[in-house]
Amino acid sequence: MGNEAHDQQYSKKLQAYAHSQKHNLKPIILVILTNLVTIYIFTGPFSFLYHSSTSPRDSNSILQELNSTKAQLTATHSLLSELHHRLNSSNLLVQALLIDLTRQQEKISNSADQNQVSLKVGSDEVTFALGPHKLPFGYSPMIGSDEIHTAVGASCMKLHEELNQYMAYEIGGECPVDDALAQRLMLKGCEPLPRRRCQPKSPANYVEPTPLPESLWSTPPDTSIVWEAYACKSYQCLVDRKNKSRSYHCKNCFDLQGEERSKWIFDDGGLAFGIDQVLATKAAGTIRIGLDIGGGTGTFAARMRERNVLIITSTLNLDGPFNNIIASRGLLPMHISISQRFPFFDNTLDIVHSMDVLGNWIPDTMLEFVLFDIYRVLRPGGLFWLDNFFCFGSQLNKTYVPMLDRIGFNRLRWHVGTKLDGRVRKNVLYISSLMEKPMT
DSSP: OHHHHHHHHHHHHHHHHHHHHHHHHHHHHHHHHHHHHHHHHHHSTTHHHHHTTOOHHHHHHHHHHHHHHHHHHHHHHHHHHHHHHHHHHHHHHHHHHHHHHHHHHHHHHHHHHHHHHHHHTTHHHHHHHHOOEEOTTOOBTTTTBSEEOOOOGGGGGGOHHHHHHHTOSOTTSBOOOOHHHHHHHHHTTOOSOOOOSSBOOOOTTOOOOOOTTGGGGOOOOGGGSOOTTSSOOSHHHHHGGGGSSSOOTTTTTTOTTTGGGGTTTOOOSSSOOOHHHHHTTSOTTOOOEEEEETOTTSHHHHHHHTTTOEEEEEOOOSSSOHHHHHHHTTOEEEOOOTTSOOSSOTTOEEEEEEESSSBTTSOHHHHHHHHHHHHHHEEEEEEEEEEEEEEOHHHIIIIIHHHHHHHTOEEEEEEEEEEEETTTTEEEEEEEEEEEOOOO
16 A cells, blocks of 8 residues: 555646646747747748848848757757656656556566465355355345354444444443344344443343242343343333234244244144254253254243253344343353354254244355254254244245255154244245254
8 A cells, every 4th residue: 555655746746847848848839939930931932022121221130030049959859868867767766666567567476376375265155155146035134134244353344334333432431222233233144242341231120030840941130131222111111012913023922821822832743843843853961951042032942941951042032122131031142143054063062953043034055054064063962943934835845845855864753844933924835844963
């Protein structure tokens, strides 16, 4: 950058010098032309007109003028010689600068070529993975965009305005209540977010949580949450959303005494698998730790906790305090999006579960990377419970069955069913499957 600025400055100086010399030459050239015309008139074919009518005194005057013109021509010739010498010097200097600039360009080009070579290996896969990936159904208010990005920290640098807004706070003071802004950054690939030197606002009149195991099915007190970021300002408001016609993310799941209470208890032999039946496919006690992707308010983790299985629930607070209620129930929330690489080492988890979150709303490319990441974090013999994966009938055998087969799981259970999905008002297919990572 310094060399380029220096070169540009020098180029401007040369242009200014040439421009000034150009203006200095104009009067000189005019004098020369005037004198040449005068000489031509007095010595050319029309000179008789003047000689015939002029006296000797006039002739002497004309001779003096001619001598004066000769002297001016001699001076002009000297000036032109000096200018020619200066131009030659300038040309030599410009040539030297051009040679130097060419060498600098070659160095920059070689450096860029080396960087390209270092990035060339896997570069197509990097581009393929990072996207952006267009959402199949277009613009999503939840994401605030018609595309989704794989989370890499560098994406933060493309979101200057929002990132600066997120990092605007008083150092050592109270952090702004900006949950929506934080999640918007995350969903645009700015994840993980940068750390901040401020203190999050604490709930007023906070009380100690309900002890286990009662906390698993108890609605937490309203004083456990800072409500400023949400439309609802109480848990009762969240519970009552089940009676409203408006669409919400996980509409019924804040009612812990309602539909949530019966989930994963019964196995109907179809789309609904029971937890006990799933755990029975492995030796007793070997399913100990796992992940629930997009687990709502943590009911799957609560059911597993009752069976001494520790489940981490990943979720976002999209239109309610999902992370807060999971923690209040005595469970472990993880505030990450579906686009982030799972923060677990290879071959470590016993089970990964996902219900309703994985489906055809995710771009195919991104979904395949997610599935491979699930395979990565599962230990050999670990279970992947794909619970009510939704898609259109035309997509099943064309897209998703081949995709799942490419991942490399063994199928322990597989069921495909149809039901009316009110969100899209079309008949769709649902897949419920229990798959195992091969032991070898």
